[in-house]
Amino acid sequence: MTSAASTATGRPATSAMVRRLPEYLMIWVPLLLSAAHLISFSIWTIWISFTPSTLVPVAGWVGLRNYNAVLASRNWQIAFDNLLLFGIAFVLLSLTTGLLLAILLDQRIRGENVLRTIFLYPLAVSFVVTGTVWSWLLNPGIGIEKLVHDLGWTTFHFDWLVNRDMAIWTIVIAAIWQSSGFAMALFLAGLRSVDSDIIKAAQIDGAGPIRTYWRVILPTLWPITITVVVVQLQFAISAFDLVRALTNGGPGIATQLPALVVYDLMFQRSQLGRGAAAAVLMLLILLAVLLPYAAWRYVRGRQAAHA
Amino acid sequence: MPITTTRRRLLAGSAAALALPAFVRAQGAVKPRLTAISQWSAGSDGAAITALGKKFEEKGGVGQHSPVPGFTTEMMNKLRAQIIAGDPPACSQLKGPEIAAWSKIAPTVDLDAVVAAADYEKVVAPDLAKLHKPTGKWIALPLQIYSTNMLFLSKRALDKAKADKPPVTWADFNALAEKMKTNGVTSPVGTGGTRADDGQKFEASLAGISPAVYRSAIMNLDKKALEGPEVKAAFAQMRKLTEWMDPNVGAQPYATNLKRFIDGDMGMLIMGGWAQGVLKNAGFRLDDFIIAPGPSDNGKPVFLLNADAFIFWQRKEADLQAGQMLMAQLVMDPAIQTMYSQITGSIPVRTDVDLSGEGWSDGQRTTAAALKNAMGNNQAVLSLAHNMAQENGLTAAMIDVFTEYAKNKTIKPEEAVARLADAVEGAR
Numbered sequence: 001m002t003s004a005a006s007t008a009t010g011r012p013a014t015s016a017m018v019r020r021l022p023e024y025l026m027i028w029v030p031l032l033l034s035a036a037h038l039i040s041f042s043i044w045t046i047w048i049s050f051t052p053s054t055l056v057p058v059a060g061w062v063g064l065r066n067y068n069a070v071l072a073s074r075n076w077q078i079a080f081d082n083l084l085l086f087g088i089a090f091v092l093l094s095l096t097t098g099l100l101l102a103i104l105l106d107q108r109i110r111g112e113n114v115l116r117t118i119f120l121y122p123l124a125v126s127f128v129v130t131g132t133v134w135s136w137l138l139n140p141g142i143g144i145e146k147l148v149h150d151l152g153w154t155t156f157h158f159d160w161l162v163n164r165d166m167a168i169w170t171i172v173i174a175a176i177w178q179s180s181g182f183a184m185a186l187f188l189a190g191l192r193s194v195d196s197d198i199i200k201a202a203q204i205d206g207a208g209p210i211r212t213y214w215r216v217i218l219p220t221l222w223p224i225t226i227t228v229v230v231v232q233l234q235f236a237i238s239a240f241d242l243v244r245a246l247t248n249g250g251p252g253i254a255t256q257l258p259a260l261v262v263y264d265l266m267f268q269r270s271q272l273g274r275g276a277a278a279a280v281l282m283l284l285i286l287l288a289v290l291l292p293y294a295a296w297r298y299v300r301g302r303q304a305a306h307a
Numbered sequence: 308m309p310i311t312t313t314r315r316r317l318l319a320g321s322a323a324a325l326a327l328p329a330f331v332r333a334q335g336a337v338k339p340r341l342t343a344i345s346q347w348s349a350g351s352d353g354a355a356i357t358a359l360g361k362k363f364e365e366k367g368g369v370g371q372h373s374p375v376p377g378f379t380t381e382m383m384n385k386l387r388a389q390i391i392a393g394d395p396p397a398c399s400q401l402k403g404p405e406i407a408a409w410s411k412i413a414p415t416v417d418l419d420a421v422v423a424a425a426d427y428e429k430v431v432a433p434d435l436a437k438l439h440k441p442t443g444k445w446i447a448l449p450l451q452i453y454s455t456n457m458l459f460l461s462k463r464a465l466d467k468a469k470a471d472k473p474p475v476t477w478a479d480f481n482a483l484a485e486k487m488k489t490n491g492v493t494s495p496v497g498t499g500g501t502r503a504d505d506g507q508k509f510e511a512s513l514a515g516i517s518p519a520v521y522r523s524a525i526m527n528l529d530k531k532a533l534e535g536p537e538v539k540a541a542f543a544q545m546r547k548l549t550e551w552m553d554p555n556v557g558a559q560p561y562a563t564n565l566k567r568f569i570d571g572d573m574g575m576l577i578m579g580g581w582a583q584g585v586l587k588n589a590g591f592r593l594d595d596f597i598i599a600p601g602p603s604d605n606g607k608p609v610f611l612l613n614a615d616a617f618i619f620w621q622r623k624e625a626d627l628q629a630g631q632m633l634m635a636q637l638v639m640d641p642a643i644q645t646m647y648s649q650i651t652g653s654i655p656v657r658t659d660v661d662l663s664g665e666g667w668s669d670g671q672r673t674t675a676a677a678l679k680n681a682m683g684n685n686q687a688v689l690s691l692a693h694n695m696a697q698e699n700g701l702t703a704a705m706i707d708v709f710t711e712y713a714k715n716k717t718i719k720p721e722e723a724v725a726r727l728a729d730a731v732e733g734a735r
Binding site: 054055056057069072073074075135139140141142159161162164247248250251252253254264267268269270271 | 378380381383384408409411500505553554556557558698699700703707710711712713714726
């Protein structure tokens with residue numbers, strides 16, 4: 001906006017540059033600093049992953065030995081399988097829950113602000129708190145199962161937290177509780193930005209509410225959907241605090257996730273080289289999600305420019 | 308040139324200021340100071356280290372203790388950061404083989420003179436002493452000893468089972484657990500669900516079956532012993548233990564369930580002596596429970612040794628150096644070891660401390676007697692679950708197997724044996 005204003009008044013370019021100096025400083029200095037930070041540490045981690053480092057970083061070259069050790073370890077294999085399951089289930093379920101909540105809130109109901117705050121509230125709670133609270137709720141001996149038993153339904157069975165086949169789903173539940181409000185907020189903003197003329201036109205054409213949503217409104221939401229998917233996926237891939245507080249990778253090692261493995265190798269087992277290798281593998285998984293997203297944004301940006 | 312003069316004056320002034328402490332040092336007026344880090348922040352551990360700090364201050368020192376709560380490894384992360392930054396604490400908690408490993412990455416203090424002056428070496432168990440002088444020189448000092456396989460018996464659970472004697476062998480133990488189960492003790496084996504808990508279940512099983520095999524398989528990683536019948540028997544015994552445990556414990560620490568243990572809802576606890584300190588600190592009475600040596604099939608006590616220690620890092624500051632010497636003297640002092648162990652429930656490192664007096668519990672006396680007995684019979688071995696037998700990486704890889712085995716009852720003992728051997732191979 002400032003640039004449009006300055007060209008409109010026709011002031012010399014140099015004085016415009018000087019006037020905009022604070023803006024440049026505000027944007028570029030932090031951007032360069034954080035980029036340097038991010039890139040330098042990433043490169044450093046990649047370097048460490050090829051060294052024989054254990055307690056402290058040391059120089060040396062071991063080739064792919066750390067990678068082979070990590071990929072062959074049971075911990076990593078379990079963590080990777082869990083990541084696939086958790087990532088897909090969590091993203092799909094938080095997406096649908098968020099969308100459903102947004103559509104329900106979009107009905108111009110009374111008390112919308114209060115409800116929206118309630119649904120968004122979990123997002124303000126730290127993952128460690130979420131994990132701890134859910135670890136008590138889901139514990140069969142003291143939580144939901146005990147409550148239902150005390151109410152009289154004694155055959156009720158809900159021991160997912162301590163059942164190694166189902167424990168990963170408790171993380172999905174807690175993660176959805178935490179972050180479907182975020183999806184809801186984005187979707188609600190999307191729903192509100194749909195041109196009311198289009199909706200009216202659909203109604204005039206005789207489309208019922210379900211049909212209107214399905215055929216007219218939801219298709220306009222797909223850019224938001226992709227944003228939500230990418231944000232949630234990068235959370236899923238780097239999930240750490242929630243799992244650590246909720247199951248700590250247990251029962252046994254049944255709910256290991258890659259971030260836990262990295263932390264474990266680096267800081268519990270003092271195997272910096274292997275930990276760095278696991279971290280680089282995590283980075284590759286993240287890139288597998290983010291690069292297509294970046295490409296899609298680029299293509300879309302070009303299309304928009306042409307249009 | 309007025310500016311230069313000023314600069315020169317400034318330089319002279321600051322040089323004098325810098326030289327001042329050195330001058331004071333020469334006068335011997337330096338106040339001993341100690342920067343220390345440990346994991347001991349709360350409960351009986353916190354109380355004990357605070358009491359030690361007070362003693363340090365009574366002797367004219369200034370103590371600066373920064374606790375890092377959580378597992379020992381959490382404390383190690385701070386230690387690592389400080390060492391990399393070139394600013395290690397004057398002394399830090401560290402134990403077992405980690406003392407040797409860490410002493411390679413930063414210079415440590417040679418304590419030989421102060422240890423010799425206190426004539427300390429002859430009152431420390433030789434196996435233990437060896438861990439604290441990895442290259443022949445004392446660089447660390449043990450502070451207190453625990454056995455990780457002490458058997459805590461709930462009086463109320465024993466009453467329910469109409470039993471009055473602690474079990475001696477694993478067969479006795481299993482019979483008593485069965486009796487408790489049929490007499491209304493919900494979980495005959497009390498426990499927590501942490502990795503260390505699962506590790507302790509295995510090490511207590513194997514060491515109780517054969518301390519000799521424990522030594523060769525776990526401490527020396529002998530492949531034949533690792534795949535031998537005793538290890539398989541230990542996994543089978545561990546499976547029995549898991550059957551008697553409360554499956555709802557999840558990942559809770561053992562201390563969460565101590566009230567159920569005292570109430571007789573959980574019967575027996577295989578735990579280190581620190582549980583006594585925790586029980587005492589939580590307000591339970593010493594006659595609510597009995598402490599006995601862990602089950603041992605040959606009838607003679609097996610001692611799974613766990614010892615906390617302080618390692619001393621080289622510092623140039625005179626006040627820190629003075630502080631290190633003062634601290635070393637305190638740690639070796641029988642009165643200090645008595646004070647410390649009486650708070651935490653451990654036993655003193657010194658074998659010449661008399662535990663018959665007031666302030667010691669029967670459990671501590673039993674533990675001290677067990678150590679003496681076990682050392683005489685070569686049945687004192689180093690605990691794996693508490694990082695005394697192997698370095699962290701190997702320990703963690705082995706505990707992976709134990710913790711998965713504890714929670715997954717479809718794994719057969721023979722499968723577990725193969726997995727353990729693989730884990731050792733993979734981590735080496």
